[in-house]
Amino acid sequence: MTSRRTRERMIRRLEGQGIKSRIVLDTLLATPRHIFVEDAFASRAYDDTALPIGFNQTISQPYTIARMTELLLERRTPEKVLEVGTGSGYQTAVLAQLVKRVYSVERIYPLQQRARRCLQDMGLRNVRLKHSDGAWGWDDYSPFDGVLVTAAPAEVPQALLDQLGRGAVMIVPLGAGREQMLHRITRTETGFEMESIEPVTFVPLVAGTV
Ligand code: SAH
Numbered sequence: 001m002t003s004r005r006t007r008e009r010m011i012r013r014l015e016g017q018g019i020k021s022r023i024v025l026d027t028l029l030a031t032p033r034h035i036f037v038e039d040a041f042a043s044r045a046y047d048d049t050a051l052p053i054g055f056n057q058t059i060s061q062p063y064t065i066a067r068m069t070e071l072l073l074e075r076r077t078p079e080k081v082l083e084v085g086t087g088s089g090y091q092t093a094v095l096a097q098l099v100k101r102v103y104s105v106e107r108i109y110p111l112q113q114r115a116r117r118c119l120q121d122m123g124l125r126n127v128r129l130k131h132s133d134g135a136w137g138w139d140d141y142s143p144f145d146g147v148l149v150t151a152a153p154a155e156v157p158q159a160l161l162d163q164l165g166r167g168a169v170m171i172v173p174l175g176a177g178r179e180q181m182l183h184r185i186t187r188t189e190t191g192f193e194m195e196s197i198e199p200v201t202f203v204p205l206v207a208g209t210v
Pocket of ligand 1: 085105106206207
């Protein structure tokens with residue numbers, strides 16, 4: 001159920017859904033999603049569905065992970081990426097295999113601890129995790145070449161815009177309802193350009209830490 005064939009099926013499905021980036025597909029093939037979900041759901045780890053990870057949070061569905069990563073890398077591969085919402089750490093693990101350094105912020109402490117163990121089990125050493133409200137970003141390491149937000153704010157937090165480097169892109173779901181619109185925001189020499197990509201469903205970005 002966690003075999004290579006199961007993962008290959010997931011990759012073929014993602015191709016059918018329109019994911020084109022070979023490097024993103026290969027990285028998903030190489031990433032053991034079953035270690036990031038609760039044991040009870042391991043047999044469904046490669047289905048195209050969001051799964052519970054505790055604390056009312058979910059690991060995003062593989063399509064969404066693939067699409068956001070593809071959008072982040074489309075024009076150029078960023079070196080330093082900020083992720084807001086570590087959650088299970090699966091998206092973090094995918095990013096860590098594709099870019100030089102990943103900084104990831106999570107507001108729920110036990111989730112962060114669990115993600116840390118999974119990332120260690122995978123031997124990924126280019127990741128830094130912080131227990132904090134991600135709406136503040138992580139100023140110590142800014143500016144970032146890329147920002148990926150995996151929980152939905154109603155509007156983009158100002159700190160995340162401030163910490164985005166020139167020419168860098170932010171991938172962020174925006175909207176207060178159950179469905180949001182995925183956006184790509186590019187920082188140009190003079191301001192910010194915003195593209196709407198497609199509807200997505202994320203948990204809301206919540207203020208404060210627990
Ligand atoms: N990328 C994750 C998705 C997890 S769901 C994965 O692949 O598993 C979104 C996560 O964002 C949740 O863990 C939630 O606790 C976290 N989150 C929500 N609001 C946040 C905030 N203000 N700062 C940091 N993390 C936040």
